[in-house]
Structure formats: C-alpha cells, structure tokens
Amino acid sequence: MEQLTQRRTMAAPLWLQLLLCIVAVACVLQARAQPDSKGFITIDCGLSEEMGYVDNATKLSYAPDAGFIDADTGTNHIISPEYVIPALAKVWYSLRSFPTGVRNCYTLRSLMPGLKYMIRGRFKYGNYDGLDRLPVFDLHIGTNYWHTVNITDSKDAVFVEAIVVVPEDFMQVCLVDTGGGTPFISGLDLRPLKRTLYPQVTPAQGLVLFARLNFGPTNETFYVRYPDDPHDRIWRPWGDKVMWTEISMASGVQNIANEDLFEAPTAVLKTAIKPRNASGNLEFTWYPVPTPKDPSPGYIAILHFAELEVLPNNTVRQLNITVNSKPLYLYTSDIAPDRIYDIALYNSGAFIRHSNYTISINATANWTLPPIINAAEIFSLIPTTNLGTDSLDVSAIMAIKAKYQVKKNWMGDPCVPKTMAWDRLTCSYPPGSPPRITSVNLSSSGLNGDISPSFANLKTVQYLDLSNNNLTGSIPDALSQLPSRTFLDVSGNQLNGSIPSGLLKRIRDDSLDLRYGNNPNLCTNGNSCQLPAKRNNKLAIYIAVPTVLAVIVSVILLLICLLKRKKQGSMNNSITPRNETMTTNAPGNNVCTDSSLQRLENRRFTYKELEKITNNFQRVLGRGGFGYVYDGFLEDGNQVAVKLRSHSSHQGVKEFLAEAQILTRIHHKNLVSMIGYCKDGEYMALVYEYMSEGTLQEHIDVGSKCNTSRLSWTERLRIALESAQGLEYLHKGCNPPLIHRDVKATNILLNARLEARIADFGLSRAFDDSNDTHVSTDTLVGTPGYVDPEYQAMMQPTTKSDVYSFGVVLLELVTGKAAILREPVPMSIIQWVRERLAQGNIEDVVDSEMLGDYDVNSVWKVADIALNCTSQMSTHRPTMTDVVMQLQECIELEKAHGGGDIASHRFYSGSSSENPNLRYDAYTTNQSTNAIQNNTTFEMEHNLKRVPTMATGPSAR
Structure with missing residues (x-):
C-alpha cells in the first residue's frame, strides 16, 4: 500500500511535466504566429518541424506555417x-x-489597421x-487580386512582392x-512600413x-x-560592363531625416x-x-541619385529625366545629385500606357560630367x-x-468575390458598402456544443x-x-430548457418563423414553449367591423373639414404620403419631370x-442648422444617412419641404439621392443615400485630421467635372430650372469611389428661364466666401x-486652401x-x-476657368x-500628360469604420554594410532579364 502511494506521488509530476510541455509547445506555436519585435512575420511554408529556425545570413527567425493556416489544409512537400x-x-x-479547394488562405494577425x-x-x-507540371495560379491580398504566379522552369526561385495599406488588424x-x-x-x-513611405500607396491603390x-x-x-535594409527589401545588383562604368564611395550617403519618402x-x-x-x-528599358486582370499595366518608377565623386572646381553634373522621350514633370528645373543626400525622383500616377518603357537620364546643356544613377524601383x-x-x-x-471547426470551403472573405463566397452562406451586396451576411445554413454539419x-x-x-446537429444547452435569448432574423431552425438537436420570451414575442408578432422540434429535453416544463392563444376569429370580426366603419366615417368628415380650410393651395407646403401627389411652386410646371403631376416614389418612413x-x-454623423444626421441601415443592409429636424432648429418646415420636394423629382448621377422622408406628427426627417467619404472639404482642408492622404490632381479634376x-443639370435639365444658392465644398459629397454628388437643396429655388434668369428674394442666403457679389447687392440670385x-x-481644389484665408490677414481665396497668378507662377498657387x-x-486652365467664374459681373x-466643356478639355490635357484613365485613377474603400471622423455637414445644411550573398543568390525577380531582346525585363542601353 505504501509502495502504491509512492508511485502515485511520483506520477503526478510526470503528468504535470507532460502538461507543461504541451502548454509550452502551444505557447511557442502561438508566439510564432505573431510578429516579432520588429513587426516582421517570416514564414517557411511546408516546414514540418514544430519549431522554427534562425537564418544564418539575415539572423531573421523563420516560423512554420501551421500557425497561420487552417489545420489539415494543404500538404507539405520537399523539392x-x-x-x-x-x-x-x-x-x-x-x-x-493545395490540391483541394478553389481558394486557400494564410491569415497574418496582430497588425496595425491603416498601416x-x-x-x-x-x-x-x-x-x-x-x-514536372509547371502550375499557373493567382494570388489575392484579401479580396483584391495581387499577381498571377506563372512558373516557367522547375529550377526557378521566384518571389513576388506588393505594398498595400491593411484596413483591419489582420491580412489574408x-x-x-x-x-x-x-x-x-x-x-x-510581411514587413511593416512607415506611413510616410511610398506615398503612391493608398487605401485604394x-x-x-x-x-x-x-x-x-x-x-x-x-x-x-536585411539588416542592411531595415525594411528587408531585396535589392538586385544591376550593371553592364560594356555600356556602363561603376563608381562607388567608402562612406555612406544619407537620407533626409523625416523627409525621405x-x-x-x-x-x-x-x-x-x-x-x-x-x-x-543612361537608358534602361x-x-x-x-x-x-490588366493586359496593359501602368508603371511607377522611383529613381535614386547621389553624387559619389568629388567634383573638381568648375565642373557640373546636371540631369534631366525622360520617360519615352517625354519629360518627367516632377520638378520645374534640372537636378544636380547631392554629395551628402539621396535625391529620389518619382511619379505619383502611372505613366501613360505603352508597349514598352524607356527611362533616359540625360546630361543637361550645362553639363561637364556625364549622368549617374544609384538605384531604381519599378512598380x-x-x-x-x-x-x-x-x-x-x-x-x-x-x-x-x-468553435465548430467547420470543414467546408470557409477560406478567405466570406462573401467576396461572389464566385468564391462560402458554402451555405448568402450575402447582400449594398452599393458602396461592405457586403453583409444574410443567411447561414449549417444544417447537418456535425456541430457540437452549445449555440455560439x-x-x-x-x-x-x-x-x-x-x-x-448535436447542439446542447439552451436557446440563447x-x-x-x-x-433582421425572420427564420430560425434549431430542430433535431439536443437542446434543453425553454424558448426565451423574446423569441416567443417575435413569433406572436409574426416577425419570426421558429422551428424547434425533435429536441427531447426542450420545452419539458409545462407551458414554457406555448404561445398565447389566438383570438376567436369570428368574434374579432364582429368587434372589428363596426369599429372600422366608425373610423371611416370619422375620417371622411375630418377630410371634408380640412379641404374647406385649405382651398388656397396650402398643400404646396406639405409632403404627401406615398402614392399621393405633389405640386410645385410653379403652376403647370414641375421639377425635372415630364408631366405636371408626379407620384411621390420615395419611401415614407414612420x-x-x-x-x-x-x-x-x-451614431451621429454630423450636425447643422436643421439638426443631427444619424447613421442607419435599411432592412436590405443598405447604409443611409438620416437627417432629423431638431425641435430647436432655426430652420423649419419651409426648408424641409423645399429640399424634400426637389429631391423627390430630380434624378442625376451627380446629385445626392433621397431614399425617403418622414413626416410623422411633430417629427420630420429626410433619408439620404450614404456617402462614405464625406465632404469634399474634408479631403482638401489643410486643417482636416481625418484624412491619411490627399486627393491627386486627376481625382480633383474628376470631382470638379x-x-x-450636377449643377448643369439643375440649370438646364430641370423644368423649371433650379438655382442651388449654396454651392460650396461641404455641399459636395463623395462616395466610396470618390464620385461627387451635389447635396443640400434646402435653399434652392426654381425660376422661369423663359422670362427671366433670376429669382427675387427678400433674404440673403449662402455661405461667406462663396456668395456672388451681385446677389449680395441686388438680392436676386441667378444661375x-x-x-x-x-x-x-x-x-x-487647385490650392488646397479654404474659401476665406485667415492668416496672416483675412482674405478671399x-x-x-x-x-500670385499675376506674377505668372502657377507653382506658388498649386497645393x-x-x-x-x-x-x-491643365492646372493653369482650371485656375483660369475659376477666375472667369468668379468675375464681379455675372455677364462675364x-x-x-x-x-463642363472646359473641364473636359482639362481632363484630356491631363490624360496626355500621363494621368491615365481619370475616371478610375484611384478609389477609396469606403467603409465608415475606416474613416470614422468624416463629417456629414452637407447633410445638415451648414455650418544598412555587409552584403548578403550565399543564401540570397536565388532571391531575385526572374521576370528581369539582361538580354535586351527579352520581353520581360529592363535592358541597358
């Protein structure tokens, strides 16, 4: 007995040691699945060891990929x-x-969103x-296409690389x-980069x-x-002893502190x-x-220049750079490489697309020394x-x-792309908003445990x-x-307890179809699952019919009284319910429609x-003179903005009705759309389409804190056009024409694709252009800095x-400044x-x-258009x-310059969670030097060849 007791006493530490070993292995695997102290994640895919290793050359730690991918996904191999x-x-x-599954994904976690x-x-x-079958397959970063891997030789060691902004705390x-x-x-x-590096990289590109x-x-x-490059970029040596002479220096070239991009x-x-x-x-092609996805991709080049030779007196090394014989418009003067610092020249937007690209580095007319170049990146x-x-x-x-270890094709994003959506999931795809999951069918999927x-x-x-399934426990309240839930089926499980009262109420209200049969231990306690008894239908009819008749008679009498009191046409000052008609302020005419009476198609909300x-x-999106604007979602998942009139608002029924009546009748892609309205007793509200990128002012305002990147010139041009x-439509496409009267940057909204919409029609007025071009008013409206001086003087706004x-x-848009500059003294833009333009230098003006x-x-032309628009006399x-015609000409100029397809140059993602600080004022009516050699011989881009006749790489010339 004593011996038995001793054995048991000794056995406990052994079990404890085993348990500790298991925990230790789990902790190591978990740690390996996280970024290291530099934020690096370095994975050796297919590594069968449970532990990783340290690379001799770079001293970087490599982790096995088991912690980054679903268990039992793919198979490990050795070349x-x-x-x-x-x-x-x-x-x-x-x-x-990955021999099975259309899409298989690695998940990299603990990242910094927006980095x-x-x-x-x-x-x-x-x-x-x-x-010996060389594969071809695609790579995606999240839901976006990255690259097509095309292996052309079994011995090739190829890597592909991208730089992107990560919107969430993980990347797939x-x-x-x-x-x-x-x-x-x-x-x-995976390597983190500073937010300031590579400015061409945005959430949309x-x-x-x-x-x-x-x-x-x-x-x-x-x-x-790495470690010579702290960001672990791999720089491939490139030279041609026939064409080029190599030069070097022992000491290093510096970067410009805090300014190097x-x-x-x-x-x-x-x-x-x-x-x-x-x-x-110097030329390379x-x-x-x-x-x-892109049969003719555009490219961005980043060129590095630093002087490595001590130049004798009276010698000059000056360069200019051309791309396919066209100047690279980045600086207005020629450049001279600096002895101390690196000078990087680059283009923000893609070059004009060509069948080939040649960058030529030429000496200027003042040269005494030939051109040089130190490094280049091409993307x-x-x-x-x-x-x-x-x-x-x-x-x-x-x-x-x-929780349930689902073994279906549940890899990558659940809904996107549609062709790869997860099995037995259904999604909605609201325009401009993230997809939402609307249906989950896990019937007969072997689920165990409680309902998650x-x-x-x-x-x-x-x-x-x-x-x-084999679900246990109770149904969670x-x-x-x-x-949104209208159908719930938990039948055929091992659930117990009762049906929560909340679900019973939903059943009684006919808003839920609940199926819970074949759960032996569910509803075993008396009336715990019983619904309230239904009323006797006949009795209900006997009671309801007289009541309904009495109500009808009362309503008819009330309507007769109301009609007598409103025979002066006061219905012009109200919004009618759906399927009732609305008239406009101009008899015989209506706003942007073909008939004099228009059915109100917009939804009426309670x-x-x-x-x-x-x-x-x-969630409040913004606030203005009318009241607060709130974030909302319709039943179909579409996001909307709800402008609710405050009882203390100085803007009343008149502005509400004006905007509602106009928005029910005007329809144009560049005007904000009204989804519906509410006039429920004392409550009045307008429901608009949701514009995820907020107002134009937020993207060009110097003081704005909610933007991580500014608009490019091509984007500004498109937004302007x-x-x-939208304004041209109001002036020419509506009958009668409309004057907006409050055009400003905060009243131009942008959606997820940075498409512009004119908003806020509470101050708009119609006029009859057959007789006149103005509207007589007795109140000056508008925003300081934007108001027409003639309108201020004569109180007669015109188009x-x-x-x-x-x-x-x-x-x-040109300057990036506000309509009224505050420093050093207040001044109109x-x-x-x-x-400044009087001195002939556009650079002093441009943002x-x-x-x-x-x-x-194109910038000169836009500035000229703007100054013509702001002439003191309206006739000028x-x-x-x-x-519109002149702005279209500006876009053609920018395309010729290399702006590419301006209509799709760069777009934003548009999730409201990505940019929570965006305001919605327009809805509210105002206001390293050791070389790494042996172990990196094969770390190169094999699409780069040194033979000029090859079609896939730079060639020296």
Missing part, C-alpha cells in the same frame, strides 16, 4: 534533390501545396510532386486555383514590384537586404553607374507583363478597392468557424438553420434581439422605423450665382490667387500636397455648360 544546391537558402527547400505593409511570397516548384493572402495546376507556396514575409535595382556593384551576387539603404546608395562614353546618357499598380465583408460579420463568422453567442453578432442574418434603422439614433455636371460659388470650389504630379497646362461669367 526534388536535383534542385537543392549549396547557394539555396533553407526557406526554398520546403513548400505547401502600410510589404508582403512577399516565395515560389520554387523544384518538381516536388515528380510530375490567398492562393486561388484557376485551373492551371496545383497552387503552392514556399515562403511568406497598392504597388506590385516589377524590379528593384542596385546599380554599380561589381559582384553580381551582391544582394542587399523611400529610405533607400546606404549599402545601395554608395554605388552608382555612369556611361563609358562621357558624352552619352522594360516591357510590361500583362496579367489576366505596377493594383486597385485595392474591393470591399470585404463587414468586419463585424467577419469576426462573428470566423468565431463560429473556429457569435450567431447573435450577425446583425443582418434573416435565415439561420442549425437543424440536425440574444437571438431575439436581432431585428418615426418608429427611423428609430429601428438608426438603432435608436445611436462631376460636380459641374450665375451658382457659377460664382463653383469657381470658388475650383480654386479650393479669389484675391489671393489673382495676386503642395499634390507633389508636383500634374500637367501645368461662363454658363455651367461652358464650364
């Missing part, structure tokens, strides 16, 4: 022995392939499967089977690496990467090339690589505008997936089927709090409906009043621009945030039709 060579780094030996990250995938086929990298062979991956790297070249190293295996490392900048022919120039552009599923829905469904509380976080689910769609007016088209105000908006990326001619101002 064939004939492809293992001494110079090959360990990360290239193993890989993971820029460099993501790099490694691929070496190495005939791992013995089939997905391999997509396109029918060209089994997708696989050898390694995956990413960069895909084509080439990163280090000019001048004499050793062709001299690859520069690219931070090229010293190990790269200390070498350069110059032409062997002292009178020659590349050919675009088409993809299924293609990818849009990152595809909206992923609503983040709350994603969190909920991911928790459900983890995460189901209650799927706020827009209308259909939930959990039948025929939280399910009754979901307003106040209780507004409470429901705004979640009891929970769209706004002008030219809108033209004047729009001219001020154009000046704001019109006067400020006129004084510096555009970084010189514009065609000077153009019409909005003229303004």
Whole structure:
C-alpha cells in the first residue's frame, strides 16, 4: 500500500511535466504566429518541424506555417534533390501545396489597421510532386487580386512582392486555383512600413514590384537586404560592363531625416553607374507583363541619385529625366545629385500606357560630367478597392468557424468575390458598402456544443438553420434581439430548457418563423414553449367591423373639414404620403419631370422605423442648422444617412419641404439621392443615400485630421467635372430650372469611389428661364466666401450665382486652401490667387500636397476657368455648360500628360469604420554594410532579364 502511494506521488509530476510541455509547445506555436519585435512575420511554408529556425545570413527567425493556416489544409512537400544546391537558402527547400479547394488562405494577425505593409511570397516548384507540371495560379491580398504566379522552369526561385495599406488588424493572402495546376507556396514575409513611405500607396491603390535595382556593384551576387535594409527589401545588383562604368564611395550617403519618402539603404546608395562614353546618357528599358486582370499595366518608377565623386572646381553634373522621350514633370528645373543626400525622383500616377518603357537620364546643356544613377524601383499598380465583408460579420463568422471547426470551403472573405463566397452562406451586396451576411445554413454539419453567442453578432442574418446537429444547452435569448432574423431552425438537436420570451414575442408578432422540434429535453416544463392563444376569429370580426366603419366615417368628415380650410393651395407646403401627389411652386410646371403631376416614389418612413434603422439614433454623423444626421441601415443592409429636424432648429418646415420636394423629382448621377422622408406628427426627417467619404472639404482642408492622404490632381479634376455636371443639370435639365444658392465644398459629397454628388437643396429655388434668369428674394442666403457679389447687392440670385460659388470650389481644389484665408490677414481665396497668378507662377498657387504630379497646362486652365467664374459681373461669367466643356478639355490635357484613365485613377474603400471622423455637414445644411550573398543568390525577380531582346525585363542601353 505504501509502495502504491509512492508511485502515485511520483506520477503526478510526470503528468504535470507532460502538461507543461504541451502548454509550452502551444505557447511557442502561438508566439510564432505573431510578429516579432520588429513587426516582421517570416514564414517557411511546408516546414514540418514544430519549431522554427534562425537564418544564418539575415539572423531573421523563420516560423512554420501551421500557425497561420487552417489545420489539415494543404500538404507539405520537399523539392526534388536535383534542385537543392549549396547557394539555396533553407526557406526554398520546403513548400505547401493545395490540391483541394478553389481558394486557400494564410491569415497574418496582430497588425496595425491603416498601416502600410510589404508582403512577399516565395515560389520554387523544384518538381516536388515528380510530375514536372509547371502550375499557373493567382494570388489575392484579401479580396483584391495581387499577381498571377506563372512558373516557367522547375529550377526557378521566384518571389513576388506588393505594398498595400491593411484596413483591419489582420491580412489574408490567398492562393486561388484557376485551373492551371496545383497552387503552392514556399515562403511568406510581411514587413511593416512607415506611413510616410511610398506615398503612391493608398487605401485604394497598392504597388506590385516589377524590379528593384542596385546599380554599380561589381559582384553580381551582391544582394542587399536585411539588416542592411531595415525594411528587408531585396535589392538586385544591376550593371553592364560594356555600356556602363561603376563608381562607388567608402562612406555612406544619407537620407533626409523625416523627409525621405523611400529610405533607400546606404549599402545601395554608395554605388552608382555612369556611361563609358562621357558624352552619352543612361537608358534602361522594360516591357510590361500583362496579367489576366490588366493586359496593359501602368508603371511607377522611383529613381535614386547621389553624387559619389568629388567634383573638381568648375565642373557640373546636371540631369534631366525622360520617360519615352517625354519629360518627367516632377520638378520645374534640372537636378544636380547631392554629395551628402539621396535625391529620389518619382511619379505619383502611372505613366501613360505603352508597349514598352524607356527611362533616359540625360546630361543637361550645362553639363561637364556625364549622368549617374544609384538605384531604381519599378512598380505596377493594383486597385485595392474591393470591399470585404463587414468586419463585424467577419469576426462573428470566423468565431463560429473556429468553435465548430467547420470543414467546408470557409477560406478567405466570406462573401467576396461572389464566385468564391462560402458554402451555405448568402450575402447582400449594398452599393458602396461592405457586403453583409444574410443567411447561414449549417444544417447537418456535425456541430457540437452549445449555440455560439457569435450567431447573435450577425446583425443582418434573416435565415439561420442549425437543424440536425448535436447542439446542447439552451436557446440563447440574444437571438431575439436581432431585428433582421425572420427564420430560425434549431430542430433535431439536443437542446434543453425553454424558448426565451423574446423569441416567443417575435413569433406572436409574426416577425419570426421558429422551428424547434425533435429536441427531447426542450420545452419539458409545462407551458414554457406555448404561445398565447389566438383570438376567436369570428368574434374579432364582429368587434372589428363596426369599429372600422366608425373610423371611416370619422375620417371622411375630418377630410371634408380640412379641404374647406385649405382651398388656397396650402398643400404646396406639405409632403404627401406615398402614392399621393405633389405640386410645385410653379403652376403647370414641375421639377425635372415630364408631366405636371408626379407620384411621390420615395419611401415614407414612420418615426418608429427611423428609430429601428438608426438603432435608436445611436451614431451621429454630423450636425447643422436643421439638426443631427444619424447613421442607419435599411432592412436590405443598405447604409443611409438620416437627417432629423431638431425641435430647436432655426430652420423649419419651409426648408424641409423645399429640399424634400426637389429631391423627390430630380434624378442625376451627380446629385445626392433621397431614399425617403418622414413626416410623422411633430417629427420630420429626410433619408439620404450614404456617402462614405464625406465632404469634399474634408479631403482638401489643410486643417482636416481625418484624412491619411490627399486627393491627386486627376481625382480633383474628376470631382470638379462631376460636380459641374450636377449643377448643369439643375440649370438646364430641370423644368423649371433650379438655382442651388449654396454651392460650396461641404455641399459636395463623395462616395466610396470618390464620385461627387451635389447635396443640400434646402435653399434652392426654381425660376422661369423663359422670362427671366433670376429669382427675387427678400433674404440673403449662402455661405461667406462663396456668395456672388451681385446677389449680395441686388438680392436676386441667378444661375450665375451658382457659377460664382463653383469657381470658388475650383480654386479650393487647385490650392488646397479654404474659401476665406485667415492668416496672416483675412482674405478671399479669389484675391489671393489673382495676386500670385499675376506674377505668372502657377507653382506658388498649386497645393503642395499634390507633389508636383500634374500637367501645368491643365492646372493653369482650371485656375483660369475659376477666375472667369468668379468675375464681379455675372455677364462675364461662363454658363455651367461652358464650364463642363472646359473641364473636359482639362481632363484630356491631363490624360496626355500621363494621368491615365481619370475616371478610375484611384478609389477609396469606403467603409465608415475606416474613416470614422468624416463629417456629414452637407447633410445638415451648414455650418544598412555587409552584403548578403550565399543564401540570397536565388532571391531575385526572374521576370528581369539582361538580354535586351527579352520581353520581360529592363535592358541597358
């Protein structure tokens, strides 16, 4: 007995040790699944060891990929022995392939939302499967296409790289089977970047690496990467001893502190090339690589220049740069490389698309020394505008997936793209808003355990089927709090207890169809699942019929009285319910319609409906003279903005009715749309389409804190044109024509695609252009800085009043300044621009945030249009039709300069959670030097070739 007791006493520590070992392994795996102290994530895909390793050359820690991908997803492999060579780094030996599933994804977590990250995938086929079948497949970053991997040789070691903004605290990298062979991956790297680096990268646009070249190293295996480059970019040596002479310096070149947008490392900048022919120039050419998504991709080039030679007195090295013989419009004068600092030249928007691209670095007319270049990066552009599923829905469904270990095709984004949406999920796709999950069918899916509380976080689910599983526990009452749910099936499980009272109430209200049969332990306690007895139908009829008749008679008498009291046409000052008619202020005419009477097609909301769609007016978007504007969601998931009139508002029924009557009748793509209205007793509200990017002013205002990037010139041009088209419609396309009377930057709203909409029609007035061009008023309305001086003097607004105000908006777009400048002294933007343009220098006027990326001619022309619009005399101002035509000419100038397709140059994602500080005033009517060699020999872009006749890489000339 004593011996037995001793054995038990000794056994306890052994079990404890085993348990501690399990916990330790779990902790290591968890730690490996997180970024290291630098924020780096470095993954060796297909690594079978539970522990990672440290690379000898870079000293970076490599983790196995098990912590980043679903268990039992894909298979691990080792490349064939004939492809293992001494110079090959360990990360290239193993890989993971994905023979099943259309989409398989890695999830990288603990990231910083809104930060820029460099993501790099490694691929070496190495005939791992013995089939010698080279695959072709796609890569996606989240919901956006990244690259098509096309392996052309079993020995190739290829990496692809992108820089993107990460909107959430995680990133998914997905391999997509396109029918060209089994997708696989050898390694995956993630590196955080400073927000200031690579300004071309925005939430709507990413960069895909084509080439990163280090000019001048004499050793062709001299690859520069971490730690020489703190960001772990891989710089490929590039030279041509026949064409170019290498130059170098022992000491390093510096970056400009806090101002360098690219931070090229010293190990790269200390070498350069110059032409062997002292009178020659430097040229390199590349050919675009088409993809299924972009057959003719545009490119961005970043060129680095630093003087490495001590120049004798009276010598000059000056350069200018051309792309396909056209100047690179970034600086107005030629550049001279600096002895101390790196000078980086770049383009913000893609070059005009060509069959090939040649960058030429030429000496200027004043040269005494030939040109040089130290390094270059070339990127293609990818849009990152595809909206992923609503983040709350994603969190909920991911928790459900983890709890029940769902083994379906639940990889990547649940709803996007539609062709890869998760099995047995249905989604809605509201325009301009993230998709929402509306239906989940997990019937007969082998679910075990209780009903996850995460189901209650799927706020827009209308259909939930959990039948025929092994669910236990009770039905959570939280399910009754979901307003969208109309069908719930929990039958065929092992649930117990009773049906929550909230669900019983929903059943009684006919807002829920609940099925709960075949749960042996459910509803075993008396009347716990019984619904209130239905009333006797006949008795109900006997009671209801007389009551209804009495009400009808009363209503008829009341209507007769009301009609007698309103025979002066006072119905012009009210909003009628749906299916009633509305007339306008001008007899015989109506606003922008073909008949004199128009049925009101907009939805009429009750106040209780507004409470429901705004979640009891929970989130305020903005406030103005009319009252607060609230965030809301309709039953179909569409996001809306609800402007509710405050009882203390100084703007009353008159402005409310004016805007409502106009918005029910005008329909144009550049005018904000009204979804509906509410006139419920003392409550009055207007329901608008949701404009996720807020007002134009927020994107150009120097003091705005809610923007991480400014609008490019091409975007500003497009917004200007769209706004002008909206105003032209009011002036020419409506009958009778409309004068807006409050055109300003806060009344121009932007949606997720940065498309402009004119908003706020509470001050608008109609006029009869057959007799006159103005409206007589007794009250001056508008916003200081935008008001037409003639209107101020004569109290007679005209269409030219809108033209004047729009001219001020154009000046704001050009300068990035407000309509009224406050420092050093208050001054109109019109006067400020006129004084500087009189000296003939547009650079003194243009917004510096555009970084010189514009065609000077188009900017001059827009400034000229704006000044014409703001002429003191209305007769000297153009019409909005003229303004539209001239702005279209400006866009053609910018396209010729290299602005590309302005209509789709750059877009935003548009989720309200991405930019929570955007205001909605327009809705509210105012107011490193060791070289890394052996282990990185194969870390190069194999789409770069040194043979000029190859169609996929830069060639020296």
